[in-house]
Structures are given as structure tokens and as C-alpha cells.
Amino acid sequence: MRSGAVELRDSDGTLSDKLGEGDLYAGLCEADSAGTGVTVEDSLLYLLDCRALASLREASPAFDRQFAADRAERLHRASAPRAAAGLDVLSVKAADLLHREPVTLDGDMNIRQAAQLMSAQRVSSVLITEGEGLVGLITDSDLRHRCLARGLGADSPARSIMTPDPVTLDGEEVLAEALLRMTRLQVHHLPVLIRGRLAGMLTLSDLARHQGGSPVLLATDIQRAADIETLTAISRRLPELQLQLDNANTRAAHIGAAIASITDALTRRLLELAESRLGSAPVPYVWAAGGSQGRQEQTVHSDQDHALIIADELNAPDREYFTELARFVSDGLNACGFPYCPGNAMASNPQWRQPLQVWGDCFTGWIERPQPQALMHASIFFDLRAVHGEAALLHTLQEQVLAQTRANRIFIAHLTAAALQHRPPLGFFRNFVLIHDGEHDATLDLKRRGLLPIVDLARVYALSEGIGAVNTRERLKAAMAAGALGRDLGGSLLDALEFIAGLRIHHQSDCLRAGRAPDNYLPPDTLSALERSHLKDAFRLIQSLQATLGNRYQAGRFG
Structure with a gap:
């Protein structure tokens, strides 16, 4: 269709499709084609001979895909050309990156033996096992900080400096998940399990060799930053990270999660810097991200959307602490290139910095009285995800909310509208x-x-x-x-x-x-x-x- 508009109708006259400028239609070349096309305005169509079309489809799989009869199949193929070609580096399975058997040590051995094994095997970590089960992990960092820095004797049990029950990765999980887990937990080693059995170790170095520019390296620099000025300088590298991931044929879903993980790291570090200035929080709290960051679908330097949920034992004199905390973090994120929310949906707004009970009342009000303003808030705050602090506060709120929304069909109708x-x-x-x-x-x-x-x-x-x-x-x-x-x-x-x-x-x-x-x-x-x-x-x-x-x-x- 060069221009104009055409209605396609089945043999019984039922409207089956509409064609407009730029559309392609191969139905005339199908043996069982029994429908009709009706021009509804002046139209210009280019006609390609069916034999020529068949020849082109046979010669080019990419060309043939365009004429797949099923629109869903066309869209599926278009959405994943990189994965189909094996180009998306973040879609590689963890098991495929393992290059050696796991280096293990019995927990009854001592620290000296652990260090000697790591040196002999030229590895930066050793897995502590009991029988066939994984019970801990020792890294070169543990040797420095938990042994040498504390003056612990080399004959002490290796288990005394291990990280017990380390976070693991299933061999079927992809590199994107490994990167997100390392970034979120600030770890550089992930034991890999295949069908529940220890299969090897995936390290930050492995990921860097395979992928190149890494969100984990950026998150590590963020964790080491001592002030907002340093964080601001680091955040300037975020656009380049997104560009690198796109150039590496990374799926959009993985890029969104990676960018959100860096924003999480910036937020956590700002909260830590705030607490170092203000002192420890007087009561538990959770900082929750909303919007695209909360959904882990973020692109570089999007607007801020976040909330602060505070334990109900909050006293009036303690409110100023959280006012200062929220202002420090919001200002810090803005300095790092994340603009203030135009709608002020941020924890620096007192309305979105409340005890758990008040938050519960807010959500109940939105659900029972779904006015336009309430539905606008729902688009942000129904997508909250814990970033730092006592995650149980958010989980409690979410359980309460889901119990109400599931039973309230009027609210769902308004939300749908x-x-x-x-x-x-x-x-x-x-x-x-x-x-x-x-x-x-x-x-x-x-x-x-x-x-x-x-x-x-x-x-x-x-x-x-x-x-x-x-x-x-x-x-x-x-x-x-x-x-x-x-x-x-x-x-x-x-x-x-x-x-x-x-x-x-x-x-x-x-x-x-x-x-x-x-x-x-x-x-x-x-x-x-x-x-x-x-x-x-x-x-x-x-x-x-x-x-x-x-x-x-x-x-x-x-x-």
C-alpha cells in the first residue's frame, strides 16, 4: 500500500483487517484466499508478481518472515532477532560460562590450608563444603578483612571467616541475572548449582571477560564513593553503560533491569551517606522505588519516583530525621542526573513519607474511592519495590493491598478505565x-x-x-x-x-x-x-x- 486505505473482508463479509500506507499484503498469492478487498478512499498499490514473491521468500528467510500469515509469529520473530542469533551476551546461561571444576575445602580445615589451596589453584575464592553440600564461601577479601586485619591465627578453622550459606545461581539462569544479583548484593562471587549440585564458581572477572563493560564494576565504584561529588561523577558514566549494553545486542528487558540496579546502588549509597551524617535511624524504615525503577524497566536518567515507609512506632520528634534523610537522597539523585518528579511523587514530599499504618489507610482510600487523583497515584505506588532498609514493611503493605484489590471489582473497573x-x-x-x-x-x-x-x-x-x-x-x-x-x-x-x-x-x-x-x-x-x-x-x-x-x-x- 503506497497510499490510501483498504478494508479486507472474509467471504461472508466480515471485516478481517484494514490496510493503510506502508502495509504489505500477500493474501492474493495464497491458494485458499477467498476474501475481498475494498478501497475506502483513493489508493495507490504496488503489485508484485506472485512468482517473484515466492522466489524472494525462498531466497531470504528474513524476507519470508515478514509474510508469515500469523501476526503473532511475525512479532515474536521481530522481538528477538538478537537472541535467535545468539548475540545477546546477557542471555548466555551461567552454566556455559563455567571453565573449571569447583575448588572446595572441608570446613574442618584451617585458614592456612584455605589460603594455600587458593594460591595453588590460582583462584580468588574457595567453596566450603560438608559432604556434597555447600555451607560457605571464603574469598581473598575475607582473608584480608576477617583474618589478617583482626589478627586471627592461621590455624583457626576456615569456617570462622567464611560467608555462611552464600547466595547461589542456578546454571540455567542467564548472565543478566548474575549481573543483577552481584550488583544488588555487592558480591563478586556466585557459586553455580546444576540440578542442585555444586558445579562451579562464577566471578566478576568471568563476567567482565565475557561482557566487557559491567554494571557490577559501576556499582562497586558507587559503593566506594565517599561523597555526593564522587557519586555525581560516577553517574555520568551511566549513559555510556546503556550505550554499551545496546551495542552488545542486549535485550531491552535486561538493559532496563541493569539501569535500575545502578539507580538502586546510587540510592543505597546516598542513604548510607545520609545515615553517616544524621546517625542511625530512630526506627526501622524501608526506602521503596516506584515507577520504572521499581518495575526494573528503567532507562538512563529518568525522573525520580520513590516513597519512605516507616515503622509505626515513629514518634513526632523523630520525623525531622526522616525529613532530612529524604531531602538528602532526593537532592543527591537529582545531582546524579535523575530529575525531581514533576508530580512530586518522592519521599521528600511528606505525603509519601509516612508510617506503615498511614500508608495502609492511603491505599485503602484509593481502592475504596478510586477518583482520578487516586488512580494516578496508583500508577506509581502500586509498583513499589524495596531498595534499602526493612523490606518486611513494604511486604506487609503489599499483602494488605493485594487482598483488597482482588476483592474490589469496582476499583478494578476504574483502574481498567x-x-x-x-x-x-x-x-x-x-x-x-x-x-x-x-x-x-x-x-x-x-x-x-x-x-x-x-x-x-x-x-x-x-x-x-x-x-x-x-x-x-x-x-x-x-x-x-x-x-x-x-x-x-x-x-x-x-x-x-x-x-x-x-x-x-x-x-x-x-x-x-x-x-x-x-x-x-x-x-x-x-x-x-x-x-x-x-x-x-x-x-x-x-x-x-x-x-x-x-x-x-x-x-x-x-x-
Whole structure:
């Protein structure tokens, strides 16, 4: 279709599809084609001979994929070209990176024997075992800090300086998960288990050799930073990290999680610096990230969204401590390139810095009285994830919230109605609906009109089914497992999410290479014909699911 619009109808007259500018249609070359096409406005079509088309499809698998009869299959192939080609380095399984048998030591041996074994084997760590079970881990850092620095005798038991029950990695887990775990826990060694048995050790050096630029190295520098000035300097490397990950053919889902892990590390270090200035917190608290950071779907230097949940024993005189704490962290994040939230959804706002009971009352009010303002808050604070502090405070709140949302169909209906406000930018005849506001004229807003509709849909499924996950992919997978979302449709929605997020990452990389601040506004004329077609497939899928969700959760629910 060069221009114009065509309606495709089945033999019984049922509308089956609509074609607009740039669309491709191979139905005329199918033996069982029995439908008709009706032009609804002046149209210009280019016709390719069926024999020529067949020859091209046979010669080029990539060309053939474009004409797959099933839109879902086309979208699936478009969303994962890197994984299919084995190019995404963060999708490699941990087991595939193991290059030697595990170096182990019986827990009854002494520290000297542990050091001698590490030296002889040329390794930076040794695994402490009892029989075939893993009970601990000793690293060269443990030898320095837990033995030499404390004057502990070399004849002391090795188990006296080990890290007991170390965090492990399953051999089937991918490199992306290893990086996130190391970054989150500030560790450089992860024992790997295959079918429950110890198989080897994965180290930061292994990951660096395989991947190159590493989020773990950046997080390590963050942990060592002594002041905000140093953190600010380190944070300037974050755009380069995102660019490196994109250049390394990393999936958008993995990039989002990696960027969020660095923001987590910055937040934790700022909280530690604040506590070193203010003293220990008077009562337990948890700092929780919301929005894209909370969902682990973040791109470089997005706005701040966070909250502070404080234990109920908070006294009035202690409130000033948390006021100063929140202000220090919010100002620090802003200095590091994460702008203040335009809607002030930050812990520095007293409204979002409250004891657990007050938070519970807030959520109950939003659920029982789902006004527009409450639903706007829901889009941020129903996606909270613990970053630092007493995570049990957030878990208690989330359990209470999910119990209420699952039983309140009126709230879910209102939440669905709010979610349907974010429509994909696709017109009636598959033409892109572009922004026309001057600064971003003639562009597609991939975040608000592409990604947020999927994020909103996943949130509706999560809250209606009592699903505790906050990551969009995890929510959709859990909804599929619960039977609330069909596996075929859910799988296609996951593909659409990855494809649109990938386009956004690529666009931001182009911005960075050109020396511009990354944004979400994509000029459609920068897309190839295939990318335009796949993006339209993704938008149509979202439209279809929005219609399904609206029928399921809204019908008769507002009475």
C-alpha cells in the first residue's frame, strides 16, 4: 500500500483487517484466499508478481518472515532477532560460562590450608563444603578483612571467616541475572548449582571477560564513593553503560533491569551517606522505588519516583530525621542526573513519607474511592519495590493491598478505565498518529503511547488476580500462569513489550551518539519498512487486548 486505505473482508463479509500506507499484503498469492478487498478512499498499490514473491521468500528467510500469515509469529520473530542469533551476551546461561571444576575445602580445615589451596589453584575464592553440600564461601577479601586485619591465627578453622550459606545461581539462569544479583548484593562471587549440585564458581572477572563493560564494576565504584561529588561523577558514566549494553545486542528487558540496579546502588549509597551524617535511624524504615525503577524497566536518567515507609512506632520528634534523610537522597539523585518528579511523587514530599499504618489507610482510600487523583497515584505506588532498609514493611503493605484489590471489582473497573486512556498511536487504517506540539512534532511517543499501555494492562491483571510481582514481564507471566491471560496472547504481548522497548533503547542510543539528551520521541521516518510494519503489529495487538480487558473488567462494574 503506497497510499490510501483498504478494508479486507472474509467471504461472508466480515471485516478481517484494514490496510493503510506502508502495509504489505500477500493474501492474493495464497491458494485458499477467498476474501475481498475494498478501497475506502483513493489508493495507490504496488503489485508484485506472485512468482517473484515466492522466489524472494525462498531466497531470504528474513524476507519470508515478514509474510508469515500469523501476526503473532511475525512479532515474536521481530522481538528477538538478537537472541535467535545468539548475540545477546546477557542471555548466555551461567552454566556455559563455567571453565573449571569447583575448588572446595572441608570446613574442618584451617585458614592456612584455605589460603594455600587458593594460591595453588590460582583462584580468588574457595567453596566450603560438608559432604556434597555447600555451607560457605571464603574469598581473598575475607582473608584480608576477617583474618589478617583482626589478627586471627592461621590455624583457626576456615569456617570462622567464611560467608555462611552464600547466595547461589542456578546454571540455567542467564548472565543478566548474575549481573543483577552481584550488583544488588555487592558480591563478586556466585557459586553455580546444576540440578542442585555444586558445579562451579562464577566471578566478576568471568563476567567482565565475557561482557566487557559491567554494571557490577559501576556499582562497586558507587559503593566506594565517599561523597555526593564522587557519586555525581560516577553517574555520568551511566549513559555510556546503556550505550554499551545496546551495542552488545542486549535485550531491552535486561538493559532496563541493569539501569535500575545502578539507580538502586546510587540510592543505597546516598542513604548510607545520609545515615553517616544524621546517625542511625530512630526506627526501622524501608526506602521503596516506584515507577520504572521499581518495575526494573528503567532507562538512563529518568525522573525520580520513590516513597519512605516507616515503622509505626515513629514518634513526632523523630520525623525531622526522616525529613532530612529524604531531602538528602532526593537532592543527591537529582545531582546524579535523575530529575525531581514533576508530580512530586518522592519521599521528600511528606505525603509519601509516612508510617506503615498511614500508608495502609492511603491505599485503602484509593481502592475504596478510586477518583482520578487516586488512580494516578496508583500508577506509581502500586509498583513499589524495596531498595534499602526493612523490606518486611513494604511486604506487609503489599499483602494488605493485594487482598483488597482482588476483592474490589469496582476499583478494578476504574483502574481498567484509567489504563485505557493510554491508547497506542495507531489510526483506524493502521496509520501512525503523530505528536504535533512543536518540540516533538511529527514523532511517536514510545513511552506513553507504546510502553505504558502494556504496563497499565499488566498492572490491572496483577491487582485483579492478587499477583505480587511489580515487573511488567513477571506480571504478565504470572497472569498467564493463573489462567487470567491466554498463553498465546500473553506471549505476543511480551513480544510487543520487548520490541517497543527495544526501539526506544535504539532511539536513545542514537540520541546519545548525536550528543543529545535521550528521550522517548521517535520520528517514524527513521524506521525501516519492516520495523514500521512490526510496530503497527505491536500497536494493533495492544488495541486488541485493551478491548478484551475493557469487556472483561468494566462491563457492569460501575453500578
